[in-house]
Amino acid sequence: MRTTLVTFYFLAAILSSCGIYAALNDTTRQIVADALFEALNSVDSAATTEPSVADGSIVSSQIANDASKKLQFTGDVLEVATQILVSKYGVGILGDANEVLEELNSGDAEGRKKRNVNEDANVNSFISRLRVKREATSSDYSNPTTNQTCKGPPTSCSDPTHDRIRSITGYCNNRAKPTQANSVTAIRRLLGTTSYSDGLQVIRNSSVTGSELPSTRLVSNKLHDEGSTPNFSPSVNHLHMQIGQFIAHDIIFMPSSVAKDGSSLNCTSCSSPTNISSNCAPIPAPSDDKYFFPISKTEPRCIRLTRALNGQSGFGVRTQIDQNTHYLDMSTVYGSADCEAETVRSFQNGLLKTYIGIGYVLPPQNPNDTNCQSKNPYYCFTAGDFRNCLHPGLLPLHSVFIKEHNRLAAKVKTAQPSWNDEQIYQFVRRIMVAQWQHIVYNEYLPKLLTDKYLTDFNLKPLQPGSGPFTGYNTSMDASLSGEFAASAFRFGHSQSRQDFARQDATNKSLGAYDLGYNIFYSDQMYNTNAGGWQTVLMGLIKTAAMQVDRYFSFPIRNQLFEIRGQNASGVDLISVNIMRGRDVGLLPYVKYRTLVGLTAVNAWTDLSSTFSAANLAALKTVYADPADIDLYSGIVMETPLSGGQLGPTASWIIAEQFRALKTGDRFYYENQVTNTVGFTPTQIDAIRRVKLAKIFCENTDIITSINSNIFDLEMSSPQYELNEQTTRQCCAVHHAEDIGNQVRAFATHFNAHIRPQLVGAERRVQKVRHTLTKMMRLWPLVCETALKMEWHFFDNRDQFLRRVKKYILLGRRCVRRLNRAVDKNSVEAFPENEVTLPPNLIMYHHRAPNNHTI
Numbered sequence: 001m002r003t004t005l006v007t008f009y010f011l012a013a014i015l016s017s018c019g020i021y022a023a024l025n026d027t028t029r030q031i032v033a034d035a036l037f038e039a040l041n042s043v044d045s046a047a048t049t050e051p052s053v054a055d056g057s058i059v060s061s062q063i064a065n066d067a068s069k070k071l072q073f074t075g076d077v078l079e080v081a082t083q084i085l086v087s088k089y090g091v092g093i094l095g096d097a098n099e100v101l102e103e104l105n106s107g108d109a110e111g112r113k114k115r116n117v118n119e120d121a122n123v124n125s126f127i128s129r130l131r132v133k134r135e136a137t138s139s140d141y142s143n144p145t146t147n148q149t150c151k152g153p154p155t156s157c158s159d160p161t162h163d164r165i166r167s168i169t170g171y172c173n174n175r176a177k178p179t180q181a182n183s184v185t186a187i188r189r190l191l192g193t194t195s196y197s198d199g200l201q202v203i204r205n206s207s208v209t210g211s212e213l214p215s216t217r218l219v220s221n222k223l224h225d226e227g228s229t230p231n232f233s234p235s236v237n238h239l240h241m242q243i244g245q246f247i248a249h250d251i252i253f254m255p256s257s258v259a260k261d262g263s264s265l266n267c268t269s270c271s272s273p274t275n276i277s278s279n280c281a282p283i284p285a286p287s288d289d290k291y292f293f294p295i296s297k298t299e300p301r302c303i304r305l306t307r308a309l310n311g312q313s314g315f316g317v318r319t320q321i322d323q324n325t326h327y328l329d330m331s332t333v334y335g336s337a338d339c340e341a342e343t344v345r346s347f348q349n350g351l352l353k354t355y356i357g358i359g360y361v362l363p364p365q366n367p368n369d370t371n372c373q374s375k376n377p378y379y380c381f382t383a384g385d386f387r388n389c390l391h392p393g394l395l396p397l398h399s400v401f402i403k404e405h406n407r408l409a410a411k412v413k414t415a416q417p418s419w420n421d422e423q424i425y426q427f428v429r430r431i432m433v434a435q436w437q438h439i440v441y442n443e444y445l446p447k448l449l450t451d452k453y454l455t456d457f458n459l460k461p462l463q464p465g466s467g468p469f470t471g472y473n474t475s476m477d478a479s480l481s482g483e484f485a486a487s488a489f490r491f492g493h494s495q496s497r498q499d500f501a502r503q504d505a506t507n508k509s510l511g512a513y514d515l516g517y518n519i520f521y522s523d524q525m526y527n528t529n530a531g532g533w534q535t536v537l538m539g540l541i542k543t544a545a546m547q548v549d550r551y552f553s554f555p556i557r558n559q560l561f562e563i564r565g566q567n568a569s570g571v572d573l574i575s576v577n578i579m580r581g582r583d584v585g586l587l588p589y590v591k592y593r594t595l596v597g598l599t600a601v602n603a604w605t606d607l608s609s610t611f612s613a614a615n616l617a618a619l620k621t622v623y624a625d626p627a628d629i630d631l632y633s634g635i636v637m638e639t640p641l642s643g644g645q646l647g648p649t650a651s652w653i654i655a656e657q658f659r660a661l662k663t664g665d666r667f668y669y670e671n672q673v674t675n676t677v678g679f680t681p682t683q684i685d686a687i688r689r690v691k692l693a694k695i696f697c698e699n700t701d702i703i704t705s706i707n708s709n710i711f712d713l714e715m716s717s718p719q720y721e722l723n724e725q726t727t728r729q730c731c732a733v734h735h736a737e738d739i740g741n742q743v744r745a746f747a748t749h750f751n752a753h754i755r756p757q758l759v760g761a762e763r764r765v766q767k768v769r770h771t772l773t774k775m776m777r778l779w780p781l782v783c784e785t786a787l788k789m790e791w792h793f794f795d796n797r798d799q800f801l802r803r804v805k806k807y808i809l810l811g812r813r814c815v816r817r818l819n820r821a822v823d824k825n826s827v828e829a830f831p832e833n834e835v836t837l838p839p840n841l842i843m844y845h846h847r848a849p850n851n852h853t854i
Contacts, residue, residue, distance in 0.1 A: 024099055031089070032081075032100040039081035043073070046277070058264040059371055059520055059561040061387050064255035064309055065337060067184045068323050069262050075310035075319070076279075079201055082315045086200065097315040150339035164677045165426055166433065166667045168334060168341045170325035173666050174474060181326035181478040181664065183336040186311055186319050187254075187584075188479045190595060190653070194317050194585030201310075201318035203281060203582045208627045215284045216578040216630070217292065217303055220557060222622050223633055224574045227551035232544040233495075233713065236447060236645065238393075239540040240711040241495035243444055243692075246397050248492070249385045250332045250436075251661070252485045253323040254584075256306040270302040279307045281583055283575050291558045292568050303571050307583050308486075320584045324385070326480045327665050328440060330433050333401050335384040343382055350409040350424025352402050355381070360532050360701075361403050362395065362525060363388060371520060373563065378523040391515060392524040393500055396537035403699040405432055434669035434679065435690045443692055445658060447711040449651055450644035457655040459662065462670060464685040468678070469670035471663045478664030481657055483592070486584045487631045488653035490577050491646060494636055495546050498553040501539030502530050505702040510535050516555030517564060534702045541696075541706065544713050548645045550615060550637045578630045589634025589649070590627050596652035601626050610638050610647065 085093050154161050157172040170182040195204050205213050257279035259265050267280035282302035285292035292301050311321035324336040335341040346353050353364040363381035372380035380389040388398045408428045442461050454460050502510035510530045525533055552574050562570030590601040604626055607616055615637045623629050638647025662668055669687055672678045693710045697703055
C-alpha cells in the first residue's frame with residue numbers, strides 16, 4: 001500500500017506540474033505506475049543473482065558501453081512492465097500506457113527546459129527518478145560510473161558547428177530529428193513488425209505446423225557445413241570480405257545484454273536462461289555433434305549466446321539498438337562516442353595515436369583490454385572500434401587508415417601552418433570519411449551487387465564533372481534495418497577462408513595463419529619475421545575469397561572466440577547468426593519475398609525459381625514448412641543473380657540500406673546542402689577519382705604493383721607483355737590508363753628480346769632507346785605528381801594524358817617496326833625517319849594547380 005501511495009503522489013506531482021493531468025483517467029495512471037514499480041523491483045531482484053565475469057573469461061565482440069548499459073536498464077524495466085500489463089489487462093492497454101509514459105516524458109522535458117538543458121526527451125530520466133524515489137542506491141548497470149568527461153557537440157542543431165562538422169555520435173546530422181541514426185539508437189524494421197512467440201519478446205521457437213523449430217546449431221550442421229570441397233571465387237579476392245567486415249564494423253554494433261555489474265553474462269550453460277538471466281539464449285548442440293559434443297552422458301552442451309541488449313523506450317515490443325552511429329563515417333577509425341574519439345587522438349597537429357615500437361605503424365597498444373586473449377608483450381590495440389583485434393585481417397586496414405589520416409594531417413600542417421590541432425583533425429577526418437564513402441559506393445558495392453540494383457537504388461556515384469548529388473532527403477531514415485544488421489550483411493561470413501595468406505612484395509608466400517587459432521589474439525601483428533601486417537594485406541589482395549553460398553569454413557562454424565587448445569570453448573558463428581535473427585524478431589524468410597519483388601510462397605514448389613534443386617532439397621530436411629525458413633539461411637541459399645554475388649532478397653535488403661545511408665546523410669560527400677559546408681564541385685570530382693589501391697600504395701612499403709580494380713582476383717603473377725595491360729602501377733592508380741606499366745613493358749621487352757638480335761643496326765636501335773629512355777625519365781614526374789595528391793587538380797588533366805598517350809604510341813610504333821625487322825631478319829626493314837617527341841609535354845607537370853587542398 002505504501003508503494004502505491006508513493007507512486008500516486010510522485011506521478012501526480014509530475015503530471016500536475018505539466019498542466020496535463022486530466023488527459024487520462026487516474027486509474028490508468030495508477031495501473032501504469034504500479035506496473036513500473038513492480039517491474040523495477042523484479043529487475044533489481046533478478047539482477048542481484050547474475051554472476052560477474054568481469055575477469056574476461058567470456059570473450060565477446062559485442063560489449064556494451066556505458067550509454068548502452070544505461071539504456072538496457074530502462075529497456076529491461078519496460079519489458080517486464082509490459083509483460084505485467086499484458087498479463088493483467090491484455091495488449092489493449094499498451095496504447096494508454098504509452099500515453100501515460102509520454103506525459104511522464106513531457107514532465108521531464110519541461111523540467112529540463114526550465115533548467116535550460118536542451119536535449120531530447122526520453123524515458124531514462126524518469127526511470128532513474130523512479131528508482132531514486134524508492135531509495136535505491138546500488139551502483140550497477142543502471143548507473144554506470146566513469147571518470148571520463150568528454151566534450152560533445154553543441155546541443156542546439158542550429159549552432160554553426162553543425163554546419164561544418166559531422167558529430168562523432170551522429171547528433172544533428174538530421175536537424176529535424178537530431179538523434180535519428182545516432183549511436184545508441186534503435187534499429188528500424190523493413191516490414192514495420194517483428195516475429196516473437198508472444199508478440200512482444202519471446203524468441204520464436206515453434207513451427208507453423210506446431211512442432212518445435214530446429215536448433216540453429218542443427219540448421220548449421222545440416223545446411224551450412226564446409227561442403228565436400230572448398231569453393232573459391234574465380235573473380236573476387238579475399239580483400240572484398242575484409243573490407244566488407246570493416247564496413248560492418250563502421251555501421252553495425254548490436255551490443256549484448258550485460259549482467260548487474262556491467263560485465264558480460266555467462267550464458268554457456270543450457271540452464272542459464274533460468275539460472276543466470278532471462279537475457280541468456282544458449283543454443284543447444286545436437287547429441288551427435290562432431291565438435292560441440294555433450295559435456296557428459298547426462299549433460300548436453302550448449303553454445304553460449306546472450307540476447308541483444310534491449311533498448312525499448314516504451315511499452316510494447318523488445319527493441320534492439322546500434323551502439324555505433326548508423327552512418328558511413330569511419331567509426332572504425334574515429335569512434336562513435338565522444339570519449340572513445342578522444343582515446344585515439346594525440347591532440348598534436350591533428351594526428352592520431354600510433355604504436356611504432358617494432359618498426360612499423362600499428363594502432364596504439366591497449367594493455368588493459370580484458371577482451372584480448374593475447375598477453376604481454378602481445379597487447380591488443382586501441383582504435384575507433386574495439387573489435388580491431390577480432391582477427392589479424394582487420395589490423396592492416398586499421399593501420400592503413402590511421403597512416404592515411406596522419407599522412408594527410410602532415411600535408412595540411414605544411415600547407416596551413418597556422419592551423420591548430422582541432423582544425424587539422426576535423427579537416428582531415430572530413431576528407432577521410434569522404435574517401436571512405438566513395439570507396440564503398442564506387443568499388444565495394446559494384447563488386448557485390450548487380451548493375452540493376454546499383455541503378456534502381458541510386459547507388460552509383462556521379463562521374464567527375466556531373467555536379468553534386470541532389471538526392472538528399474530529410475525524410476529518409478538512415479537508421480539500420482534489423483534485417484540488414486542481423487542477417488543480410490552477414491553474408492560475408494561465407495566469403496571467409498580458414499587460411500589467411502601472407503605474401504611479400506615479390507608474391508612469395510610467407511605461410512598462412514589459421515583463422516580459428518587467432519580470434520582476439522594479436523601476436524600475428526608482432527611477427528616481424530613474416531612482415532607484420534603488410535604481408536597479411538598482400539595476402540588478402542592476392543588470394544581468392546570463398547564463393548558466397550551456403551557453405552562456411554570450419555573456424556567460422558566452430559571456433560569463433562575459441563581459447564587456444566580448448567576445443568568447443570568458442571561458438572558457431574552461423575548458429576549465432578540464425579539465432580540472432582530469431583532473437584531480434586526477424587520474420588521468416590518467406591515474409592520478405594513480396595517486399596523484394598519475388599512471388600509469395602504457399603508451398604515448397606513456389607521456391608523452385610529462387611533456389612537450386614539441391615538447396616531446396618536440403619531445406620526440406622531441416623524445416624517442416626517453407627514458412628519456417630530463417631531469413632539468414634534463406635538468403636545465403638538463394639541462387640546468386642548474374643553479375644552479382646547474392647540472390648535477390650539479400651541484394652534488395654543491402655541495396656535499400658545503402659540507399660538510406662546515402663540519401664539520409666546530410667554530410668554525404670557528393671552533397672551540397674543548404675546551411676551545410678560541403679565540398680566544392682572541383683573537390684567532389686577529386687574525391688570521385690580516389691581509389692583504395694592508391695591509399696594502399698601511399699601507406700605501405702612492400703606494395704610495388706597493384707590492380708586498380710582492387711577487388712579483382714589476379715590468378716597469376718603479372719607478366720609484362722607487349723600491347724597488354726597487366727598489373728596497375730602504384731603511380732598510375734588514379735588514372736584509367738596504365739601508361740606507366742606500358743612504358744616499362746616496352747623498355748623491358750625491347751632490351752631483353754629485340755636489341756640483342758639487331759646486330760648492325762646500332763644507329764636505328766639508338767633512336768628507339770633514346771625515345772624509351774625519355775619516356776622512362778618522364779614517368780617519375782607523373783608518379784611524383786600523383787603521389788603528392790595534386791593530380792586531381794590539374795585543369796589540363798585530359799590534355800596531359802592525351803600527350804602522354806601519344807608519346808606511348810610513338811614508342812609502340814618503334815617496337816612494332818623493330819619486331820618486323822626481326823621477323824624479316826633485315827636491318828633495312830626498320831625505317832630511317834627520325835622518331836620525334838611531342839613538344840611541351842612536361843609543362844603540364846610544372847603548372848601549379850589552382851587549388852591544391854581538398
